[in-house]
Amino acid sequence: MIYNNNATRHNKEILIRLCELFFASRLADQIDRLPLELRPRDGQATRCCVYRDRAIIKYRCMAALGFAVEDEQDELTPLSEYAEQAMNRQPGEHNGKLLTVVDEACAGCIHSQYYVTNACQGCLARPCMMNCPKKAIEMRNGQAVIDPDKCVNCGKCMQVCPYHAIVYIPIPCEEACPVGAIMRGDNGKQVIDEDKCIHCGKCMQACPFAAILENRQIAEVLGVLTGEQKSVAMIAPALAGQFKVDFKQIVGAMHALGFDAVMEVATGAEQTAREEASEFEERMSEGHQWMASSCCPAWTETAQKHLPDLLPAVSTTPTPMHFTAERAKNDLPGSVRVFVSPCLAKRREALADPAVDFVVTFEEIGAMLVAKGIDVADCTPAEPIAPAGSVGRKFPSTGGVSEAVRGFLDHPDSIHAEQINGLDRKTIRKLKAFDRIRGETNFLEVMSCEGGCLGGPCTICHPPVALRQLHKLTDKD
DSSP: OOOOOOOOOHHHHHHHHHHHHHHHTTTTHHHHHHHHSOOOOOOOOOOSSSHHHHHHHHHHHHHTOOOGGOOOOOOTHHOOOOOHHHHOTTTTOSSSEEEEOOOOTTTOOOEEEEOOOOTOOOOOOOOEEEEEEEEEEEETTTEEEEOOOTTOOOOOHHHHOOOEEEEEEHHHHHHOOTTEEEOOOOTEEEETTTOOOOOHHHHHHHTTTTOOOOOOOOOHHHHHHHHSOOEEEEOGGGGGGSSOOOHHHHHHHHHHHTHHHHHEEHHHHHHHHHHHHHHHHHHHHOOOEEEEEOOHHHHHHHHHOOOOTTGGBBOOOHHHHHHHHHHHHHHSSSSSEEEEEESSSSHHHHHHHHTOEEEEEEEHHHHHHHHOOGGGGEEEEOOOBSOHHHHHHHHTTTHHHHHHHHHHHHHHOOOOOEEEEEEOHHHHHHHHHHHHOOOTTEEEESSSTTBBGGOOOOOOOOOHHHHHHHHHHHOOO
């Protein structure tokens, strides 16, 4: 996964500028000038011209304000009008689309194919020709050439070439999607099939042109933070690994942004683990062979849409976010409940959960902090409501769920856990055959992202670094 590149930096810059305008109470007045300021006429264009760059920036701003580019009715509608609508949007009024594709930014990548480079030596052995099952390779002017009409992309030619002269050219977003939910449309640009999409965010991360964007709720949350209504930040356990500071300073930073209260979703994780342990024991006593975890919404959506045979084995226990939101609803009545998330899938889950009002990602929180000039390392330490222990705080790393569930069992040795560390085409195939190959495994922990939530598509810290920081916190408990 790509965590730091020019495309992601560009999106972060736009987020920061939008937040700066909001905190200065100038969003509606100045947002229309943002594309011009970011791409001045005498500046260097990243595409064919600054005017196309400005159009792309406008659409990036639309997505940041929560509008799907595909739903645009009038190209002349100014950003200021979208900003006004976003600031007045209430919980539950989101259009439901979480991902949008900016056609102007999409490169319309060529079809995935194998290609012979100039490194080909036209050797006598010609293993590429000899091993091609479709006779799709011939020699022209002393070099091998692949006929794309005959090629079936088996890759045997690349495997046998002694000079490594044959390369595979993928479409990055299609290659990253574990369930084939994104494909080339009639206009040559990529289209997301909502009936297949599991909202894992992998296509968004993979696109080198940042053409796939999430429809955000940052404008609504900024409106809450600068308004009169009380708010509570429900912070996912993975947030503790994003900053090299004491956890209490992260809580202090949430207060500095304007949240009135902060709750650790790690407390909800403990409740999820406790109830999953109880459910596991009940299922085993009833003769079930195995059970799968339920805390990753991208995984549960995968089971619902693509692996229906496995769905009965998926735990019915609610997620840590839900348990935390229910507690916030009871303990802090009237407060706007905002989940601070490492991933896109949680936004999908929240849209179906009336206990959660809005979701902001780690990336958006980072933009808010920069825009407001808040250095987390300088923040006054503060305590969250009902601090969590190490059990719930370990949830975001691979194996954390299994370890937590084991800790709540009456007979810990009864569980034989296995982890699916990230969903991709290979692990999807494994899951399809899991009933046949599981062996002694009776508890399956599935995380959509490699490394768990610490590797989420909306995190801001490299996962191994975040894991070390998380270990520092949990080792103290």
